[in-house]
Amino acid sequence: MSSYYKTLGHINIDAFLRNRNGIIDLELIDAGRIRPISKEYKWETDPSERHVLLRPILSKSSRTKVGDVLIPQFISLTPEMIAFIGAYDGDGNKTNNIGFAQNNPQLQDFVSRGLQILFGDSFHSQVTILEDEKYFQGENIINRMDAIKQEWEIQGRQGDNITEKELREEILLREYTSQYDGCPPDEPIKFVISPKKGAQAPGKSSYEIIRAQLNSEHFLPFLLAIIKTCVDSILKNSIKLDEITWLGPPLTYHQQYLNLESYVENGKCCYVTSSGKKNQYGICAKQGGLSEPYVEWDDLLWIQKPQGRRFAVPVELPLSPILCLMLGYYLAEGSSKKSAYFTFRKKYEKGISLGFNSSEEDTLRVFFNGLDVLFPNSRQDIITGWLVKIGGKYFPESITVAEKLGIPLTRRGLKGQGVAGSIEFTKSVRDWALDQFPLMKEWTDKFLHIEFTGAGVPRIDIRCASFPAQFLAAVICDLLFLSEDIEEFVHDR
């Protein structure tokens, strides 16, 4: 984590546990489900060492042996730590072991660093690589497996002894290794190849990496409770909750800011276009006098791509808890291809876009609040529309709705992964979305359509204009992953 970022608050772990008598009891809302989470802990605080020794209380019948975990008594809520909280809330494991599902190694490392701050070296990690069986039915992959088999036979292995499973796992291992330029972390690797992972057609991938902390499952409730308490305090704009202290109102307070004027002027917001040309955002004007509930600055900077649409950003982008939390959630739920954050300045990446996807209203609220900070007064221009995405698992419910209405449920897209055509169904589901996510009522006019895609619960997908996409990608990448490179642009308030 960056050495020069200043803390925006802290969590007092001793107070956190004391306030709950060591009992974590919470309801986590996740993917349309309410997960009741409950766990009791014993803890000892060593004020001199500023550590808390945490131990889960297991039932008498439990044969599991769980060691104590040493946690800092005070956890600094730095911009990166807050972003970690958002990222874990988005893509982290909510059951079993503490772990994080993401394909991108840099993102995995980012989350690992956040976990390290909390739990130190208490756990060993294990990587699980998941893929759909359909992936191995693609012609290209079949050829690659044949090549590996031949390679192994040349090395002296008997062809009859080489199994399909071994070949599939070797393919996945090679892909994983290449993500780390041939040197992945030294961790045990497990493979899960499932027929229901989610690939749509032979050869299509549903590759996913989960890095789990072994034997950490009894500490997951503690982690989730910390995350929920933090997110709630930010959304409620509460400065002091005894266990969490923010140095100022978390929706606005900041110790440092990113000077976007010099950041943009110095070409940090550059990107490669589809023609291979390197472009960058430029400043068109500076203007003061605007103020919004969540912004305290006076000056706005109007920036644009060459021949692109201009839009306003703050001259001084405050590194406030709400912005950092939004960036963290964006890492998990944002529409950009994660690996593109690290390459879009060097090569053309069509995967860079601006959009957000969630099934929880609080997460959507964080996204909207974050947009207010990044693009003051421009939200209406930035957000182009929203839709409801419905995963294939929920076709039965969708057809039941259509049957209730007495209509056929039609879809577009040759494989059916597309827009719902039945207008009666579209209106019904839109009405459901407005009821389930009242926050979206502000955007009723920008509703686009219903889309059948993926596998998950019906959820809101927010589509944004493309003109600020590379700008946001640059800010996320630099603030969270390359902070040492932008130290000159980050100033104290």
Next chain:
Amino acid sequence: MTDNNGILHQKSKDSVERNVFWCLGIHPLKIDKTLSENPWSENIIAYFKRSCQNQNQNIENGDPVFAADLFHQVLGMLLLVPRSEIDETTVHNITKYVLNLQERNGSFGFYPTSPQTEIAKILRNRTLPTDIYATFYALGVLNMLGVELIDDQLEKIIGWLSGFQAPSGWYYNLEWGNTEEHHKLQNEVTLQTLCSVSLYKFLSVGRDWTPILSAIQNGLETLLYMGPMQQCLQTWEILTCGTPSTEQMINTVEKFVVEHYDTETGGFYEYLLEQAKQLTGSGGTYTARYKYDQCIPHVCSSYNALQILRLLLPYSPTLCDFWQANRANISDFFENQAPTTDDGFGIPVQIAQYSRPFGPVSTPLETLMMLASSTMIEHLDEIWKQSQKC
């Protein structure tokens, strides 16, 4: 049927009768006979009266009004509401609105082509706002309200409709759903085919029905949903006057109906959640879905099962035994339903643990089904008795 003297001539009455049978599988007179015994008859009458008035208001406000809803609402109103209580203005406005849905090619669509309406905004970028089922429902509404289209327009509809038959025999509209046929959701093809066949029959147009009959025969075993199964069998009934073709066809439907029955509630599932894997020692099964997902028996799926039984009981000793064993429980399922706050009926579709039901709770179609359920059950008893005599 309620006295409709004055407002509707005989053709309208015939049209109501025909559409009640199309929709519910029984004659309206039978419903009339059991109406006084229906504990919710007042609610249902109030529901249809109010829903037609609300639609009139929606039409005036430019809010979305769909032909499918109107079809079921007008049907309910004409079936139940005494003539003296039917608002002439409402009838006039609905008629005018539905006529307005017609495009030059004769087909009917979803909204009058005013760009200011809310639904027009949702539909932006769509070029052809008409469809097979909207045309079927709109024509049904017009006929029930005593409006007859001139021959020229009917010919246009016939010409337009013939373009939708796929080589497989099924009818569907690629403009609204260009998904490859084998990826289509099942009720997309079955309901559009049923509407197409019904339109042809209504317009007294003869065709070579062999491709449709083959498509149904070949497709029956692959059906997973109750609605499409019922739609296929109804199409079959319309085209063949109800004679089931083969033993295999009967066996497929028997198995389907029995499997979709829920002994606990007496209702029928629209779809059976697939069992992904059995976990030994855990005392239960894991499905491919969240344990909080609730695919429960619904009014539509359960009434559609009754419609299937109506068609198959005379030919299936298995289903006769099934009916005898489960009749009381099935009847309880319908009797246990209560009206929602708007006096209509419907079971919420719940996804995971979202606090709000997915889609509408009560709908005009389900309310009609609830109105007819006890009559249909008595009708099935009669069929069962007949089959026992044979």
